[in-house]
Amino acid sequence: MNAKSENWFGHDVKPGEAISTELVISESYSSRDVAIPIRVRRGLNPGPTVFVTAALHGDELNGTGAIRSMLGDPSWELASGTLLMVPVLNVLGFERHSRYLPDRRDLNRCFPGNTTGSMASRLAKVMFDSIVRRCDFGIDLHTAAVRRTNFPNARADLDNPTCLKLAEAFGSGIILHGKGPKGSFRREATAAGCPTIVVEGGEVWKVESSVADCMLRGVFNILKTLKMMDGPPDIPEHQAIIKQTKWIRAERGGFMSMHVAPGDSVVKGQALASNSNLLTEDQNRLEAPFSGIVIGMTTLPAVQPGEPVVHIGRLANPKSALRHDQHVASDDVQRTALQHLATNVQVTEPEELPSS
Template sequence: MKSRKGTRPEKRSSHVWGNVVIEPEQTASVSLAVTESYSQLTIPIPVVVQRGKEDGPTVFVSAALHGDEINGTGSIRALITENQLCLLKGTLILVPVINILGFDRHSRYLPDRRDLNRCFPGSDDGSLAARMAKIIYEEIVGRSDYGIDLHTAAVRRTNFPCIRGDLSNPEVDRMARAFGCEIILDNVGPDGSFRREATLANCPTIVLEAGEVWKVEPAVVEYSINGIVSVLTELEMVDGLRSDPPFQIVIKKSKWVRASRGGFLRFHVSPGDLVREGSPLATNTSITGVENNFITAPHDAIVLGMTTLPCIAPGDPICHLGFIDEKHKELEKLVKKLPSDGLHGRTSEQLSTNVSVVEPMPHQTLDSPIE
């Protein structure tokens, strides 16, 4: 996919929001009108703006661009109410819910059935989604130098915390590594996505993918806050500590392993697990337990995400694998030494609570046929 240069939105002051002016060392709650209701009522999204003592970069942190992905909303809320950041330089723009219409309906999409995260940079005379995207793009990206957008997996799936970004951009690469996740997925993002268009418009932006929809999961919140603070530390906006993950790997190729037959899954892996080519991912059985087929990894990989729904039809996604070409054995040894009560172990355990993970049967070996 060819890269292109995006159009930078008109630069807006991060300190002035309508009639509200945020002075150095102040925090203010403001609102951004994004659309109108059927009865012509203005519909705003809440924004918290924190300004440091000295000038510096402006960073936005956003969540619920898909309205049902509220792990990020809970993380930003915790950042506001519990973390009490002492901002030394620059400005922090916190947007706990972007897609307010989807959020109010517990839905990924807008009422016009469009995906807001495919409509950037938006337009003045397009669909509801395009018009909202235009306002958000101009008012958030137009005030910012960097961005962090918090997401989860889609419905009936879960993701192990993973940073996604276009690492060919040096500042995206810098932020992605500073965030401190073990896994970084290197890609430019879909056409029309918020982080792709923001980065093209010279506002380097990364995405955290972590957890499930409709939940605020403690380990995901911990990952999110640690990562945000780590990026702000890297940018010298706070006097904090960089997150130091036990390992960090860049994934350039990933694949969803899909079902070839209908059935009922017995899972053998959890999110974040390392798997070797040919190792067991799941067993597909009938609902009475008769084995249909055995599903194995097509490549040395790490489990980026997986379905949480054991009932499958042909073509349904089962497991999202990030391919690892080197250092797999080294990573295996390292991961085995990690404490089970550490963040990595706790996250893997929490994210797999909605699936029954069991050891494969003795006859299911690495030599078993691959689906």
């Protein structure tokens, strides 16, 4: 039986139709509407309702690039269900090139929100009620924070079987376990009955083609797994499950020489970065405390003691650990991302340290 017409944001959307609309979330100082643009696309047949959002942090734009690629590509079709595509969720942060809202609050700590709280809480309430509570599944696209980069990875509450299914179907190659912080979009959406995953990849303030391609393929993979698109999903042969991560922090101030790149596999004791003064003297070295995968790292070579340098994830199954010369990238899309992200930092071979 064919799907019926649905009302989205004041518009009746028939099966097979797509509309561009807006969701009014607040008012400006001049009392004008503040709205987020949304594309609603429906398949001909009944099916799940899925949202894909980006720029919940207003400076994280790789997901925006991925969604815009979907919007501009006429070659794909939605066979069933309803898809909500939101290129920029945090429009107020986006317009200021900022992670945060104008009041410095992090929107991603304010869900599900309330109608009488702060501006951030009120925005969160409108978004949550209008989008999340009407959807069956969610995909939220992010990047690393400022001065950092991430190899594309999916993050989900793996104790939730549906979240695990979505994370595996996305096919990023790296899956991190976690519910997410209290008040975060994915945690509260999942708790409200809309299983949601987060995907992290790349840096802020830019659209990196290889990262956006990974995100685009992942969204299509999930839609195919949910039978909303025709065809088999394109999922890598191997994916790493990570349940423990650790930031390796600088021990001294100085200039870092990096010896690994995002996506690299490392073994316990392997050199990650070397630290020296500006005359390359007083060198010390940061080493991997366990075998695992480089999830992310700083892109700022100058550090002070305690600043994060390399983010490592420990594989959930130690027997599946890769050699130090292997990578998590097992297909062309992942390998392209690995090569691209490796150019964001200068990676050198470690020098021999003088014996004590």
